[in-house]
Amino acid sequence: MTAARILxxxxxxxxxxxxxxxxLGYDSGVGYSRVLHxxxxxxxxxxxxxxxxxxxxxxxxxxxxYDGVTMTGSALNIYNGGPPVTRQIDLAKAVFAAGxxxxxxxxxxxxxxxxxxxxxxxxxxxxxxxxxxxxLLTDAGREHPLFAGKPAVFEAxxxxxxxxxxxxxxxxxxxxxxxxxxxxxxxxxxxTFWGVQYHPEYDYVDVxxxxxxxxxxxxxxxxxxxRPALNSFAAELRTLQANPLDxxxxxxHALGPAVQTEALRLLEIRNWLQAxxxxxxxxxD
Numbered sequence: 001m002t003a004a005r006i007l008x009x010x011x012x013x014x015x016x017x018x019x020x021x022x023x024l025g026y027d028s029g030v031g032y033s034r035v036l037h038x039x040x041x042x043x044x045x046x047x048x049x050x051x052x053x054x055x056x057x058x059x060x061x062x063x064x065x066y067d068g069v070t071m072t073g074s075a076l077n078i079y080n081g082g083p084p085v086t087r088q089i090d091l092a093k094a095v096f097a098a099g100x101x102x103x104x105x106x107x108x109x110x111x112x113x114x115x116x117x118x119x120x121x122x123x124x125x126x127x128x129x130x131x132x133x134x135x136l137l138t139d140a141g142r143e144h145p146l147f148a149g150k151p152a153v154f155e156a157x158x159x160x161x162x163x164x165x166x167x168x169x170x171x172x173x174x175x176x177x178x179x180x181x182x183x184x185x186x187x188x189x190x191x192t193f194w195g196v197q198y199h200p201e202y203d204y205v206d207v208x209x210x211x212x213x214x215x216x217x218x219x220x221x222x223x224x225x226x227r228p229a230l231n232s233f234a235a236e237l238r239t240l241q242a243n244p245l246d247x248x249x250x251x252x253h254a255l256g257p258a259v260q261t262e263a264l265r266l267l268e269i270r271n272w273l274q275a276x277x278x279x280x281x282x283x284x285d
Contacts, residue, residue, distance in 0.1 A: 011074030
């Protein structure tokens with residue numbers, strides 16, 4: 001059996017990717033591909049940098065050759081427009097037209113929603129940072145294969161200040177919290193999209209590095225009292241990265257099983273692979 005082939009669309013521009021590499025040793029596309037390989041080491045993964053220019057697929061490869069497409073988070077905003085945004089929306093439309101199973105985290109959800117006719121706006125609730133709290137599965141979410149095995153209420157890594165203002169026609173809201181839609185599923189053209197507003201692919205260290213990268217912006221928005229408080233938050237997350245069973249910090253940050261346990265944190269991506277990607281791969285063999 002041929003290994004399933006996944007396309008990862010890195011949503012960030014070169015400047016942001018360089019800052020990620022400086023902080024973490026990898027950018028959002030590479031980080032996403034590493035998580036996919038942690039779930040299934042057999043996956044064949046290609047990364048495209050659609051924010052920088054036309055998607056550069058490997059020689060002889062087209063969208064039709066993929067069994068699944070994922071899109072990462074991004075520091076971009078849909079409503080600001082510009083070529084880095086419109087290129088990714090156009091690529092998402094091409095993914096739908098090709099009928100390839102599509103999954104997105106945060107920016108990936110926002111781009112797919114926009115490509116399918118929905119609307120994204122600056123969230124009037126403000127920024128959701130660190131961990132999304134009290135995410136509640138809807139009735140549709142409890143029955144949807146994306147959330148098979150997930151607690152009905154959970155936390156998840158989150159970094160965003162934008163949200164879904166209007167979903168595409170026929171979309172189902174699978175999860176929500178005080179900040180709005182946290183997960184949705186819909187079809188558009190030949191394609192099916194499952195996506196989340198949070199970041200199941202993030203480790204503690206990814207959240208820590210993002211806090212440090214945003215720095216004074218988070219302080220100015222009141223997310224942290226001052227820069228030392230932000231630095232302390234980042235240091236505690238790095239401690240949790242090294243020791244995920246640090247009960248003192250888990251209690252302090254109110255992190256339940258869905259964040260403590262990697263299998264549960266990555267469950268949405270695993271479920272998507274099993275329910276959408278692998279069946280397409282088997283059909284193509």
